Amino acid sequence: MATILQDLWNFFYLQTWDTGLVFINLLTPKIKKGAMYKEGQPGYNGLWPEFIPPNPETDSRSPCPGLNAMANHGIIPRDGRNIPLPFLAEALEKTWNLGAPFCRDTCNSVRKLYKKDTLDLSDLAKHNIIEHDSSLLRSDTFFAPDQTIPDKHLIERLLESATGPATPEHPEGQVTPKDLGKALSLRFAESRRDNPEFSLKFLHAFFAYSNASVFYEILGGDVKTLRIILEKERIPDGYEPFMRSRKGLTMKKQYFRAAHIWFHTNTKLKLKNNEMANEAETQN
Ligand code: HEM
Known part of the structure; x- marks a missing residue:
């Protein structure tokens, strides 16, 4: 009972705080280019702590390119072990401009x-x-x-599917929310067709859309940035989060972006049907 009350309290507290940040973000100017990180912080002046690839014998790594990159730069322990969750929440906030309630909520989960x-x-x-x-x-x-271990083939296929045009901000093009929706449709259909042990509960589908939204909001869907972060798990020199609101990415903005990507998922492909998977492959 005490745990349920604590969870309810955390939920309302973090959601209320997050709503406040939504308004602050709406009412304040965006952070200027070059002003994201303060002196002494990783990323200041476009410089990140030294990148050292992990030692597979001793270092612990995850399926998450964002967290692995943080460990490879020593922003969190390089061996990837015994990371205190409050420390991780603060490091996430400062490195990627994620909102404080977002980071607390993720680490509580x-x-x-x-x-x-x-x-x-x-x-x-x-x-x-x-x-x-x-x-x-x-x-x-x-x-x-x-x-x-990142799958180079899947990463390359995703980057090649980018339809956002090359611009000064995205010199090699951009993976758009629509591209992410289509890419997820294809992955759902392929797994259903090929994986005899396939499972995807509602919670995991929610994680898939949430990750895709961070992908777009923080990494900007920017092909040049993504190639380095996803393939090498390294933060590019000069990188600053594409989310430039003062209080960082809020949970509400993330829900909105996840829903936006979901909207572009081809619902036909949610059916258990081999032909649909083949059709998705041809479309890509
Ligand atoms: C405590 C915070 C975080 C946790 C616990 C976490 C956890 C994970 C896990 C378990 C996965 C694998 C999910 C899967 O099976 O597809 C994943 C994937 C991913 N994460 Fe994180 N992550 C965190 C923070 C971040 C941050 C800060 C970024 C961005 C900079 C990020 C970007 C991604 C991306 C792009 C994927 C790949 C999604 C995919 O393959 O579909 N994550 N994360």
């Missing part, structure tokens, strides 16, 4: 789902807790038991 106060990145690879089938960047666990 991690605490509850994995029943731990500190995180080893490899915890996140446990199947069907947060990691799920039909990911954009990794084959399903049935085909790729080590979910910490």
